[in-house]
Amino acid sequence: MRAETEAVVNDIKQSLTLLRRHLDPDRVKSRLADLDALAEAPNFWSDPARAQGLMRERQQLEAALSSFTRIARELDDNIELVELGEEEGDESVISEAESALKKLRAEAHKREVEALLSGEADSNDSYVEIHAGAGGTESQDWAQMLERMYMRWAEGRDYKVEIIGEHPGEEAGVKSAIILIKGANAYGWLKTESGVHRLVRISPFDSNARRHTSFASVSVYPAVDDTIAIDIDDKDVRIDTYRSSGAGGQHVNTTDSAVRITHLPTGIVVQCQNERSQHKNRATAWAMLRARLYEAELKRREEEAQAAAAAKSDIGFGHQIRSYVLQPYQLVKDLRTGMESTNPLAVLDGDIDRFIEAALAERIHAEQPST
Known part of the structure; x- marks a missing residue:
């Protein structure tokens, strides 16, 4: 041989x-x-x-x-x-x-x-929440590209995808989007995707064809079912209803059916406007709030168990986890693991397993007790 x-x-x-x-x-x-x-x-x-x-x-x-x-x-x-x-x-x-x-x-x-995905919530379905950074249309278009990337990744695994809500940009893209990915170990696979993603390209919206840098943040948290007890006091939440935004025309929502729930002790805000029914939007928003609170508890435990690992998982616009360069050269690089790909178009079409696996392997290695 x-x-x-x-x-x-x-x-x-x-x-x-x-x-x-x-x-x-x-x-x-x-x-x-x-x-x-x-x-x-x-x-x-x-x-x-x-x-x-x-x-x-x-x-x-x-x-x-x-x-x-x-x-x-x-x-x-x-x-x-x-x-x-x-x-x-x-x-x-x-x-x-x-x-x-x-x-x-x-x-x-x-x-x-x-x-090795043996975490408490690794087997759960997963929410993926994407927010455009500063930069208007550029970042909003980038946020929508990321939304499509995760949807394509999920479809490639035969996972089911639900769009929970989208806040469209003024000219293109989305200001924010929330999708629910349903499948075995969805959260376990996606949990290391939380962080800031950076795009460098020649802008299709710039008449002078200049290079632009755009940012978008991704937050991943596990869906929870009724078997997981998450107690929320009524006095700890504020519920607002408002008119859903949309493209207009015959499909415009003329009632205050969109729901926003704010958890006052933590400052966590969730909102849903995907359904015409306020009742359905309210139920979805409550499910999202329970998921966010559960994820916060999991993160608190992780921070207590491993401060070094927690430092890597902090989320904020100052914490970039991956860079996608389309011009002047083509390269996707994960800034945590060093994993690279010279085919960003394939990556943006959902080919992100190598990045996920490398990040998971590094986290698993960091969580192993030293010998």
């Missing part, structure tokens, strides 16, 4: 070893058997919230075990193909197997990172 191929095989084996350690296939099989037995009980659905939680756990465990088993099987199959091709001197068979092994290594690494 060629040295390069042997290195790929060893990388996959190392990932499988780590996966086996975190997954513990025997424990997962035992737990799946227990969950199947629970699901067959006649009163299983008498508590819908509990039943849904158990079914979600079963789905996630089954998917993780299936993925681990398949990677191990495909590794053995492709090693055999390489050895067979070498015995018969068939270079095409060797090349095909080597190509498959490289793809398998990338997947094994991704599953390895995913297996």
Whole structure:
């Protein structure tokens, strides 16, 4: 076996070893058997919230075990193909197997990172909130580009995306946008995306074709369900209703259906204007407020546990996490990990896994106890 191929095989084996350690296939099989037995009980659905939680756990465990088993099987199959091709001197068979092994290594690494998403809220759905920085149309257009990037990323993973609200810019783009991404480990994957994103390009809105720098902030927080208790006193909130903004015409909202909720102790503000019904907007806004308060509590715990990690996750317009340069050269660089891509158009089309995985790996490494 060629040295390069042997290195790929060893990388996959190392990932499988780590996966086996975190997954513990025997424990997962035992737990799946227990969950199947629970699901067959006649009163299983008498508590819908509990039943849904158990079914979600079963789905996630089954998917993780299936993925681990398949990677191990495909590794053995492709090693055999390489050895067979070498015995018969068939270079095409060797090349095909080597190509498959490289793809398998990338997947094994991704599953390895995913297996380490064991935070309290990592398995939850995720809100992504985007705000344009100073700079008017330039930054508003950039905010909308980021919104599209995350939507494309989610669609590539077969996640569901809901636009909770958009505040359109005067000429183009959005002043702010909130999307809800639904899927396994959505928050775990996206949590390191919080921070300021910087764009450098020749402005399409500048008649003199000058280079402009734009900023937008991204905040990521986990969606919460009824199984997570978030107590909010009525005296701690202020609820305002107002008329939704829109493009006008026959679809303009002529009633005060938009809802803004301010949590006075923390200063957290959420708003929703996506629905025509004030009742639906109010329900969505309350769900968002509970999610924001939950995320704040998770962050407080993280700060107490690891001050150094918390310093990296502070959010503000002074904290840039990634730079996207379209002119005079093409480069996307994560300022925390050093990860780069010379294909910013692909990145803006949702190809951000390498940045996410690098940031997660660095955070996981930082959280490991020193030996």
